Amino acid sequence: MLVEVTDAADPRLGDYVSLRDSKLRRNLEQAEGLFIAEGEKIIRRAAEAGARPRSFLLQERWLAGLDDVLAGHADVPCYVVSAELAERVSGFHVHRGALASYVRPPEAPWEQLLGAKRLVVCEDIVDHTNIGSILRVAAALGWGGVVVSATCADPLYRRAVKSSMGASLQLPWRRMADDDELQLLRAAGFTLVAATLTPGSVALDEYRPEGRVALLLGNEGHGLSRRWQEAADVAVTIPMAEGIDSLNVATAAAVMAYVLR
Amino acid sequence: MLVEVTDAADPRLGDYVSLRDSKLRRNLEQAEGLFIAEGEKIIRRAAEAGARPRSFLLQERWLAGLDDVLAGHADVPCYVVSAELAERVSGFHVHRGALASYVRPPEAPWEQLLGAKRLVVCEDIVDHTNIGSILRVAAALGWGGVVVSATCADPLYRRAVKSSMGASLQLPWRRMADDDELQLLRAAGFTLVAATLTPGSVALDEYRPEGRVALLLGNEGHGLSRRWQEAADVAVTIPMAEGIDSLNVATAAAVMAYVLR
Incomplete structure (x- = not known):
């Protein structure tokens, strides 16, 4: 009309x-x-x-x-x-x-997400381009869905939808009410894998998960909060050249999502 | 002053x-x-x-x-x-x-690049953010340098330097005079690995290269030219979920550069 x-x-x-x-x-x-x-x-x-x-x-x-x-x-x-x-x-x-x-479509119910084999879980990603790129990567690499923390940027914000190439509209995702909901993942049998730059974590190449995996990605500036790190079962890192800036969070997500898919 | x-x-x-x-x-x-x-x-x-x-x-x-x-x-x-x-x-x-x-600093000489074990070679990447991101990824994952085709975007353009986080200034790179210079790579013992979406190529997981690797990345829109595809020794692809847009070239570069590093 x-x-x-x-x-x-x-x-x-x-x-x-x-x-x-x-x-x-x-x-x-x-x-x-x-x-x-x-x-x-x-x-x-x-x-x-x-x-x-x-x-x-x-x-x-x-x-x-x-x-x-x-x-x-x-x-x-x-x-x-x-x-x-x-x-x-x-x-x-x-x-x-x-x-x-x-x-706005309704978010995916927990039951649907908890039925997946692979989930990305984002804590406090603030950049809409990054959250969109993460959804695009998760969809392209066959992951079952994305969970975002209460304070994470909105996957349906205009720029997020755009950088996701529409994956925000197709891949199941939901927002957590609070951090306690990490326990829902654990109860459903997910291994909580923290993506981190911390020395002493397991090198991505040496980590081969069994069963369900929830990949925890942290904020662009300061990474995962202590609480989320403590909630994780294992901390995994991408070995990088010395003196070089870490990869952007969406790029790191792609490498990890590929290796752990 | x-x-x-x-x-x-x-x-x-x-x-x-x-x-x-x-x-x-x-x-x-x-x-x-x-x-x-x-x-x-x-x-x-x-x-x-x-x-x-x-x-x-x-x-x-x-x-x-x-x-x-x-x-x-x-x-x-x-x-x-x-x-x-x-x-x-x-x-x-x-x-x-x-x-x-x-x-503008001089480009790295061929001798330096041909001494590397891993090179990224970009054909006609047009987006400055992408060429910058590719340099950042190559540096972070320990690749030895980047070669760009005669028509590729300038790694020292303001936005490229910015998205590379300065890697354009640190990682050795040079521009090819023409496509014939692919033969320099071959003569130096590099295996030319074409990154592609073409069905029938080798799945990234199943490809384990020996010796030196030059990863060939194509234009954002149409991928590698026929000439570059024919020059390659092997075509490798990232298996992706059906009906989903391919990954952005810089994201795909990160996944491949990690696996083939």
Whole structure:
């Protein structure tokens, strides 16, 4: 349903305001129960994943490319706006001109996640690109799902969905209520493997897990908290050249997820 | 040597113009034989790597943090500018307020690279973040160097240096004159291992190389060219879940560089 909009203050565009203000967006998206997809590719992924659109916000020249997706949601408003208006509402130059707002899908239930053989568990990852990349890696390497700590960045934040290439919408994931829920993993028979840089940990090459594995990844700056380290059954590290910065957390996750898959 | 500059057209700031215009910058940086470091951390890495500064461009409040680096180059001009002026000259909001221009160091000679046991060889990687990440990964995992094809993105471009965390300045690397130079690798006893998504290639897990390894990585969009694939001794792939996008080239590089190191 095409609707031309020419006023940046039009309340129907409320889902799309200030997309670069991550604090404002977190509150808005949680309160409204929505997430934003950006770019044709991610909008297609959302359609494939069965996400339910609230609206689309497109510049005219992007209509044709998303014809089929829009036809599948003929009852959903598609606001057609100029590039200037899109920028005024969203606060940035919209990459590739296409945005859509969706109903946030429910998180995967614990039962589903605890049935997996391999889970990534993220403590307090703050960068949305990193959390998205971790979901992409977990999906690509066949891991069963991702669990994020109470304070971890939102896997459904626009930039996370984008860097996940849509894996945020397909791979089962859920947010922990608190750190005690690590015990659910243990009770379900998972070995809790802490990814760490600490000397004295087991070299990744020398570690061959049996049974279910939960790979614990820590914050970009300070790694896993003491509490999570203590909760882990084993601490594993990627041997690295001396004097070199550690790998980025998403890159380290890929190496570990490959070796432990 | 602190020099206050208040005119955006001052020719002494010529090294820093239009930093976001990658085509203009490529020509300028090649012609002048320079590269740009951005941010205190990378400027420190450049100092550690022994890079020779042409000048610094700092906002006043960043002077104190780089005191020691500046003291080590008392003869080099340090242009002190306002945030507005820095943005007017460079064309973007300068992250963390510190820039420096350096003499481009010579590339590593072939003899040095051919003496390594492990080399990454990049064909036509176009994204500067990717080429930087690949250098970071190669350095962290102890590979001996990187070779880039004639058309590959510049490892010393500002964003590449940044995403490499300075590895572009420390790890030996060089650019090929043309594809025939792949034969230098072969003549030096390297096994040429093509990283590929092609079905029918050897699964990474099942491949254990002997002797020297050159890992060939292809362009982000279309992978390795036919010519490079044909030049390779073996094609190796990371087994991935069906229906999932392949890993980003830098992430795939990390997994392969770890397993084949």
